[in-house]
Structures are given as structure tokens and as C-alpha cells.
Amino acid sequence: MPQDSNRPEILLLGVNHKTAGVGIRERLAMANSDIPALQFFSSLNVCDEVVFLSTCNRVEVISVASSAENALSKIKLHWLEKSGLSLKDASNLYEHKGGDAIRHLFRVASSLDSMVVGEPQILGQLKDAYKKADEARTTGTILNRLMHKAFSVAKTIRTETRIASNAVSISYAAVELAKKIFGELKGKRAMLIGAGEMAELAAQHLMTNGVSKLIVANRTLSRAVELAEKLHGKAISLDEITDALNEVDIVISSTGAPGYVITAEQVKKAMRPRKHNLLFLIDIAVPRDIEPYVNDIENVYLYDIDDLSGIVETNKAEREKEALKAERIVEEEVIKFVSWLKCLDIVPLIQNIQKKAEETRLKELARSQSVLKGLTPEQLKAIDTLTRSLVQKILHDPIISLRKSHSEGEEQALVLMDAASRLFGVNGTK
Amino acid sequence: MIKTLYELLLTGTLCLYTLATVVFLVQFITLKKRMERAAAGILCAGVLFHTIAIAVRWAQAGHIPLVHMHESLSFLSLVMVAGFLSAQLKKRLKSLGAFVTPFASVLLAVALTQEQRIVPLPPALQSIWLPIHATISIVSYAIFTISFLIAVMYLMQERQIKAKKLSGIFQRLPSLDGLDAILGRTLALGFAILTLGIITGSIWAEEAWGAYWSWDPKETWSLVTWLLYAAILHQRFTIGWRGRRAAIMTIIAFFVLIFTFLGVNLLIPGEHSYATRLQ
Numbered sequence: 001m002p003q004d005s006n007r008p009e010i011l012l013l014g015v016n017h018k019t020a021g022v023g024i025r026e027r028l029a030m031a032n033s034d035i036p037a038l039q040f041f042s043s044l045n046v047c048d049e050v051v052f053l054s055t056c057n058r059v060e061v062i063s064v065a066s067s068a069e070n071a072l073s074k075i076k077l078h079w080l081e082k083s084g085l086s087l088k089d090a091s092n093l094y095e096h097k098g099g100d101a102i103r104h105l106f107r108v109a110s111s112l113d114s115m116v117v118g119e120p121q122i123l124g125q126l127k128d129a130y131k132k133a134d135e136a137r138t139t140g141t142i143l144n145r146l147m148h149k150a151f152s153v154a155k156t157i158r159t160e161t162r163i164a165s166n167a168v169s170i171s172y173a174a175v176e177l178a179k180k181i182f183g184e185l186k187g188k189r190a191m192l193i194g195a196g197e198m199a200e201l202a203a204q205h206l207m208t209n210g211v212s213k214l215i216v217a218n219r220t221l222s223r224a225v226e227l228a229e230k231l232h233g234k235a236i237s238l239d240e241i242t243d244a245l246n247e248v249d250i251v252i253s254s255t256g257a258p259g260y261v262i263t264a265e266q267v268k269k270a271m272r273p274r275k276h277n278l279l280f281l282i283d284i285a286v287p288r289d290i291e292p293y294v295n296d297i298e299n300v301y302l303y304d305i306d307d308l309s310g311i312v313e314t315n316k317a318e319r320e321k322e323a324l325k326a327e328r329i330v331e332e333e334v335i336k337f338v339s340w341l342k343c344l345d346i347v348p349l350i351q352n353i354q355k356k357a358e359e360t361r362l363k364e365l366a367r368s369q370s371v372l373k374g375l376t377p378e379q380l381k382a383i384d385t386l387t388r389s390l391v392q393k394i395l396h397d398p399i400i401s402l403r404k405s406h407s408e409g410e411e412q413a414l415v416l417m418d419a420a421s422r423l424f425g426v427n428g429t430k
Numbered sequence: 431m432i433k434t435l436y437e438l439l440l441t442g443t444l445c446l447y448t449l450a451t452v453v454f455l456v457q458f459i460t461l462k463k464r465m466e467r468a469a470a471g472i473l474c475a476g477v478l479f480h481t482i483a484i485a486v487r488w489a490q491a492g493h494i495p496l497v498h499m500h501e502s503l504s505f506l507s508l509v510m511v512a513g514f515l516s517a518q519l520k521k522r523l524k525s526l527g528a529f530v531t532p533f534a535s536v537l538l539a540v541a542l543t544q545e546q547r548i549v550p551l552p553p554a555l556q557s558i559w560l561p562i563h564a565t566i567s568i569v570s571y572a573i574f575t576i577s578f579l580i581a582v583m584y585l586m587q588e589r590q591i592k593a594k595k596l597s598g599i600f601q602r603l604p605s606l607d608g609l610d611a612i613l614g615r616t617l618a619l620g621f622a623i624l625t626l627g628i629i630t631g632s633i634w635a636e637e638a639w640g641a642y643w644s645w646d647p648k649e650t651w652s653l654v655t656w657l658l659y660a661a662i663l664h665q666r667f668t669i670g671w672r673g674r675r676a677a678i679m680t681i682i683a684f685f686v687l688i689f690t691f692l693g694v695n696l697l698i699p700g701e702h703s704y705a706t707r708l709q
Contacts, residue, residue, distance in 0.1 A: 162461075165601075181591060183605035275670025278606060295592065299673040307594050314596070 007345070008048060008142060009068045012101035013075055013093055014060030017115050020092035027083040029054040037061075038136045044078055046071040049143040053108075053129040055122065057115055062105060064142045068097055099338050102146065106330045109150040110157040111164070118164035118319050123154045141344075146337065153333045160329065163322040166315035171202035173311045174282050174303070175209055178250055181280050181301060186210035191248040193217045193241065193262075194255030195227050198284055202252050203231055215244050219255065245270040251281045253289035264293040267300055284308070343413045350399055352426040357391045398424075436490065439483035440504065440542060446476035447511070447535040450527075458528040458602055469527055470518065473511055480508045480538075491548045496564035497555065502691075503541035505565075507534040509572035517576075523612055524604040529579040559634035567627035571691055573620035574659070577613055578684035581677040584609040588674050610672050613680065617666075621659045628652055651690040658683040 015025055030037045037052040047063035054060075061079065065071030072095055080089060096104045107113045111122050130147040133139045139147070158164060167173040175185075182188055190211045192203045195218055203214060214233030218224035221237050228235035236244060238261070245251070245266060255261055267279065276299050283290040283304045295302040365372075365387060372380065402420055405413040421427060453469035456462075484505065487495040495501040514530040517523070551560075587603040590596060603609075631652070632642040643649060662679045665671035671679075 177591070179605060180587075180600065181606050183608035272669070276672050276675075277670065278610075278673060298675065301591055303594065310594070311596055 008064050008066050009098055010101045010142065010146065010341075011047070011063050011065055011068060011072055011075075012060060012096040012104055013063075013072065013079070014053075014058060015092050015094070016058035016060075016113065019094055024085065024089060024092050025057075025059055027085055028059040028079065030083060033082060036136070038133055038138050040078075040082060041075065042136075042138050044074055046074045049140040050138045051129055051133040051143055051147065053126060055125045058108070058113075060108070062101070062143065062146075064140070072097070099334055102337050103330060103334045105146065105150050106153045106333055107327075109154040110326055110330065111154070112157075112323055112326055112330065116168060117323055118168070120158075120164055123151065127151065142341070145340070149333065149337055153330060157326045157329055161322040161325045163319055163326050166318055168312055168315050168319065170198060170284065170305070170308045170312060171205050173308045173315070174202045174252070175205045177282075177301075177303060177311075178206065178280055179209070181278055182249060184210065187212050188249040189213040189215070189247060190250040190252065191215040191217060191241075191244050192227070192231075192233070193238075193251065193253040193289065194219075194257075194285065195223055196254030196284065199252045199254035200227065200231070202282065202284070206250060206252075207231065211250065215248060217241055217244065219257075242266055242270070245279075246273040249277065249279065251279070251290075253281070253283050254285045255289050256285070257289060258287060260291045261289040262291065262294065264291045264297065267294050268297055271297065271299065282308070339411065339414055342417075346402060346405075346413065346417060349417055349421060349426070350402055353395065353399070353420065353424045356424060356426050357395055361387050361391050436483055436486050437546070439479055439486060440538075443476050443479040443483060444535065444538050444542060446472055446479060447507075447531065447538060450476060451531045451535050454527040454531050458525055459598075461602065466527065469531070470515065473515060473527075473531065477508065477512050477515065480504075480511075484508065487548075493551050493556075494561040494564065496561070496568065497551065498545070498549075499692075500541050500544035500546050502564075502568060503537050503544065506568050506572055506575070507537035507541065509569050510534045510537070510575055513569075513572055513576060521612075523580075523608065525583070525602050526580070526604075529583060530576060533575065533579060554638050557634060557637060559630060559637065563627060563630040563634050566623060566630055570620050570624035570627050571687065573616055573623060574684060574687055577616035577620060577680055580609055580613045580616060581680035581684075584613060584677040585674065585681075588677070606673070610676065613676065614666055614672070617659065617663055617680065621656075621663055624652075624656055624659065628656060648690070648694045651686070651694050655683065655687050655690050658686055 015028055017025075020028075030040070031054075033040065035043075037054070038050060041047065041050045041052065041061060041063065046067075047065040049064040051062045052060075053062065061075060063071065063075065076090055076093060076095070077087070080087060094104075104113070109123055109126050111118050111120065114122055126147075130139070133143070167176045178185060178188075185206065188206075188211050190203060190206050190213070192199055192214060195216075207214065214228070214231055215236055216224045216228040216231065216233045217236045217238055217240065218227070219238055221235060224235035224237070227233075241262065245262070251262070253261060262281070267281075270279075279300045281290055281294060281300065281302045283302065286305060288304055290302055290304075292302065292304070294300055365384070372383065375383070398420060402413075402416060405416045450469045450472040453465055453472060457465035457469060484495055487501070491497075496505055510530060511534045514526065514534075518526070583603055584606065586599060587606055587609065590600040590603075591606065631649070635644065635649075636642045658679075662671070662676065662683060666676060
């Protein structure tokens with residue numbers, strides 16, 4: 001069967017953090033363009049539908065066009081030009097067609113193509129991109145269905161696999177542990193000792209997860225005050241740590257001190273005034289700030305940087321394993337979508353069958369011209385009606401079952417379409 | 431061989447409990463949320479069967495079916511399951527079903543192996559206090575059994591976090607503080623009801639034998655159990671005995687409770703040893 005160039009095809013063109021540096025990505029995002037990206041791509045008049053996705057890690061144009069090659073090269077050319085890039089930057093772009101484009105989009109939506117596999121933001125960003133395109137009316141039958149399918153694939157993967165269930169950064173791992181110890185973090189109090197960047201990040205995560213009170217202790221009090229203001233906490237000096245131990249639930253330590261900032265003795269003494277409430281200490285300093293024996297004290301849990309890295313590594317490995325399951329789900333959905341696309345051909349197929357039958361009828365009538373010459377106009381008209389209804393009656397059942405098969409399921413429809421095009425000797429995609 | 435309607439109902443109940451156990455355990459492994467609802471549904475059906483079975487038994491016997499071992503164990507497992515289900519309605523404790531349901535199923539299975547013949551009630555037990563005292567006591571045992579299971583969950587989770595081995599169990603069990611809070615609540619509730627059980631028991635003793643307290647072994651051991659739970663709760667509320675130590679103490683107290691419930695009846699003769707007498 002000759003490849004018909006008029007069948008609409010899904011195209012995807014873009015860059016991500018793996019293929020292009022931020023310098024190129026930010027230009028392609030067209031944030032400073034005089035004309036909105038969607039409008040720009042529509043005005044090229046090469047594609048029927050278009051969605052423009054731009055996040056900090058990727059910029060992609062998803063479109064549907066009838067002549068794929070022409071559309072791809074035009075979009076690429078004008079996009080680069082508009083972004084102030086030259087053609088040699090085209091090597092940074094990847095392009096996908098048909099099934100590959102669908103697969104790529106499904107993988108992006110389910111965060112399989114992300115820098116951190118399983119991170120959840122991308123789905124929201126994709127939804128926003130679709131919403132914009134929908135508002136600008138640049139989507140149609142195919143992209144509407146494709147985008148909704150992408151969202152549902154992402155959701156399925158999120159619920160069926162455990163791809164996003166475990167923390168893969170030190171600070172998230174600390175929060176996850178805190179949640180396993182305290183359950184709700186609402187109303188809990190935390191103390192930050194030292195002012196390292198990672199400790200600050202962990203403190204911020206704790207605050208967004210409900211920790212209500214924060215104490216910041218530092219060797220130089222001015223730095224403590226500064227950080228406390230930034231995180232809405234209270235500043236204390238290092239000498240006051242012992243007292244603070246009586247009232248906090250979580251301690252994050254990351255000072256540059258050569259010796260221990262918190263000793264086992266100190267913690268042991270704090271347990272009684274604490275009424276033996278659980279205490280969770282996170283030591284991300286090297287050399288360590290908290291005496292390791294602290295972990296032996298009842299109801300006290302101490303994790304150092306190696307413990308947390310260990311958890312992160314295990315979680316990462318787990319995610320990789322879950323990603324394989326996710327890829328399988330994506331693959332199944334791509335196959336389903338491709339066959340749905342093929343089903344779109346059912347209308348042209350029916351038209352072709354009808355057209356061929358009508359042509360045959362007229363041709364045969366013409367062949368009998370000489371015999372029919374002597375008939376009256378009424379008789380001629382009767383013959384015309386007769387042949388016409390004959391053709392219609394014969395085609396009626398095949399056409400009805402073709403139409404029906406469309407709603408009965410994609411596989412069924414494809415089998416029947418193939419049979420029909422062979423039996424009637426017509427091409428399905430004209 | 432199943433001969434009576436009662437046996438049929440009780441066997442049906444056991445099948446439902448076992449099925450719910452399987453679904454809860456599969457849910458524990460796969461973490462599929464839908465399965466938890468399914469298991470709770472099966473368990474509800476089990477509770478219905480169980481209640482009807484006990485009602486049938488009550489009608490046949492003419493007195494509350496809480497007289498010998500078979501009946502007590504069966505009722506204990508019913509109260510555990512019903513208590514668990516109603517607690518889940520209020521505040522869901524992750525994976526608790528995977529612990530409570532198997533335990534209740536085993537209790538019911540053991541109950542089914544016991545002598546089930548209905549015997550006429552001995553005169554000493556013919557009193558309004560029988561249903562009151564027996565029901566209250568068994569409800570308190572059921573609650574303490576659940577607190578025992580929560581303490582076991584606490585120790586499992588505590589071990590994971592302390593040893594920094596965050597395996598599958600770690601993800602499947604609730605948080606330490608969450609477990610500890612519920613442990614405290616079940617202990618307090620169980621203690622209040624056990625206290626009521628002992629008071630009603632001694633009122634009944636006065637009525638039946640003319641003395642509130644006669645240091646019969648069952649009474650003595652009930653008092654020991656009561657004192658143990660009182661100590662655990664006292665320490666918790668005054669100096670904050672919580673976490674690991676509270677969990678260990680709860681487990682110890684539970685073993686004493688088992689001895690009070692079973693051991694005294696089976697090993698030591700006394701007024702409460704009707705169970706052995708009826709065998």
C-alpha cells in the first residue's frame with residue numbers, strides 16, 4: 001500500500017536538559033517573543049493542531065500535520081530563526097513522529113524523561129500547556145485525545161507503580177523519616193544548628209510539611225539571627241542548645257565544628273524533662289556534630305549523612321526498577337493510541353467505497369447506453385433509481401458494520417477495515 | 431461435620447474472617463488501597479454472620495452464650511473485629527487490619543476446636559450479673575488484645591528506624607507517634623472497662639457467695655493484671671513512659687492477661703473454673 005501523505009500525523013519537536021544547555025532552552029522557550037508561541041506556530045500554516053510545552057528542563061512543540069516532513073522542517077526552521085538561533089543549533093533538537101512522538105509525550109507526562117525520575121511537577125506543567133492551547137483553540141480531535149490520554153497514563157503510572165513514592169534527595173529523605181517517626185509534623189518543633197545550605201533546605205522542607213516552630217543556633221549569633229529571620233524562626237547561641245533540646249522534636253545539625261556539638265550525655269539528660277517524647281536528630285556535618293552513641297538512647301533516633309545517602313541510594317534503585325514497569329504501561333498505551341489513530345481512517349474508507357460503487361454504476365450505465373436509447377424518460381429514470389438503490393442496498397450492511405465496529409473496539413475495527421479495503425479494492429486513507 | 435445451624439453460621443464466619451485476613455495480607459504487601467476497603471467489607475459480613483450465630487446460640491441455650499471456653503473465645507474474636515472496624519471508621523491506622531484480622535481468625539478457629547455442647551447453667555451462674563460481668567470483661571480483653579498488637583507493630587517499626595534498615599515493613603507500618611498515641615488510648619479505654627468488669631464481678635460475688643472479694647485465683651490474677659495496666663498508664667501520664675518501653679510493658683501485661691483469662695481457668699481450681707468442669 002503506498003504511503004499516503006495526506007494522513008494527519010503526530011509530530012514532536014523539542015529540547016530537554018539532556019540535549020541542550022540552558023542557554024538554548026531559554027531562547028527556544030520564546031518567553032520574550034513579540035508573538036505568543038502558539039500563535040506563532042499556527043501562523044506557519046503547516047500544522048492543524050499544536051501544543052507548546054515549556055518548563056525549566058524542556059521546551060517542546062507537539063503538533064498534528066498532514067505532511068509530516070514538510071511540517072517538521074518548517075517548524076524547526078522558523079522556531080530556530082524566531083529564537084535567534086542558527087540552523088547549526090538544530091542538532092540540539094530531537095524530533096519524533098507518530099508512535100515515537102506519542103511514546104515521548106507519555107514518558108514526559110509520567111516523568112520518565114525527567115531529570116529526577118518520578119518528580120511530580122511535570123504533569124501539572126503539561127496540563128497548563130494544554131489548557132493554554134485549548135484556550136487559544138489550537139487543538140483538535142487528535143491532540144485533545146492525545147493530551148487527555150497522556151494525563152491518564154501518568155495517573156495510572158503514579159498509582160500502579162511506586163515510581164514517585166520514595167525520597168531521592170537528602171533533605172526529602174530527612175522529611176520522610178520525620179514523618180515516619182512523628183506522623184503529622186504539624187505542631188512539631190525543629191532546631192537548626194549551623195547554617196549549611198543542605199541543612200537550610202531540610203529545614204525549609206520541614207516547615208512546608210507543617211513544622212511550626214524553628215530555632216536556629218549558630219556560633220556567630222548574627223548569622224543565626226539572619227537565618228532565623230529568613231525562616232521565621234528564633235535565634236539562639238550555641239550555649240543554649242542544651243536547654244533547647246528539652247523542647248524540640250527534630251534537630252538538624254551542620255556546623256563546621258571539629259568536635260561534637262551534641263553529646264550523648266546531653267541528650268540523655270534531656271529525656272526526662274522531655275517526658276520521653278521522641279527525638280529525631282539529623283547530622284549532616286562532616287566531621288559529625290552529634291555523638292553516634294546518641295542513637296542508643298531510648299526514643300532517640302540519630303541519622304548521619306551516610307545513613308541518609310544510603311536511603312537515597314536505595315530509593316533511587318527502587319525507582320529505576322519501578323520505571324521499567326512504567327515503561328511497559330507506556331508501551332501498551334502507545335499501541336492503543338496508534339490503533340485509535342488508524343480508526344480515524346474509517347470515514348474516508350467508507351467514502352471511498354461509496355465513491356467506487358457510484359463510479360462503477362455510472363460506468364456500467366454508460367456501457368448500456370446503446371441498448372437503453374429507445375426508452376422513455378420515465379423508464380430511464382426508473383432504471384437510474386433501480387441501479388442506485390441496488391448499489392445502496394448492497395453496500396448498506398457492510399457500511400453499517402464498519403461504522404459499528406468503530407465503537408466496538410479498536411482492534412475489531414482495524415481487522416474489519418483491512419478486510420473491507422481488500423474486498424472492495426479501495427484504499428482506506430484517501 | 432457440620433450438624434447445626436449454629437455450626438454452619440460459625441464456620442461461615444471463620445471462612446469470611448480467613449478471607450479478610452488473606453485480602454488484608456495481600457494489601458499489606460501490594461499496598462493497593464482498594465483491597466483494604468474490600469477486606470473491611472468482607473469483615474463486616476463476617477461480623478454479621480458471627481452476631482447471628484451468637485444470637486442463635488443464645489436462643490437455643492436460653493442464657494447468654496458466654497459460659498465456657500468455646501463461647502468466650504468466639505465472643506472475644508467478635509468484639510476484636512467489631513472494635514477494629516469501628517475504630518477504623520474514626521481514624522484509620524495503616525495496616526492494623528493485617529494484624530488484628532489474623533489474630534481474630536485464629537481465636538475463632540481455636541474456639542471451634544473446643545467442646546461446644548450446651549449444658550444447663552449451674553445455679554451459681556444464674557444471675558443478671560452473668561451477661562453484664564462476662565460481656566464487660568471480654569470487651570476489655572478484646573481491647574487489650576488490640577493494644578498488644580499495636581505494641582507489636584510499634585516495636586517492629588521502632589526496630590526498623592533504630593537500625594536504619596528501612597525495608598518494606600517500614601513503608602507499610604504507621605508512624606511511631608501515631609502508634610504510640612493509639613496505644614495510649616486503647617490502654618486507657620481497656621483499663622476503664624476492666625475496672626468496671628472487676629467491680630461488677632465483685633458485686634456478683636457478694637450476691638452469689640456473700641463476699642465481695644474472696645481471693646479466689648481468678649480474682650487475684652485479675653487484680654495483678656489490673657495493677658499492671660494501672661502502672662503502665664500511671665507512668666505514661668506522669669513521667670511520660672512512652673515509646674519502646676511502654677510497648678514492651680504492654681506486651682508483658684498482655685501475657686499476664688492471657689494467664690488470667692486462660693491459665694487460671696485451666697490450671698487452678700476455683701469458682702471461675704467452670705470451663706474445666708464443663709469439659
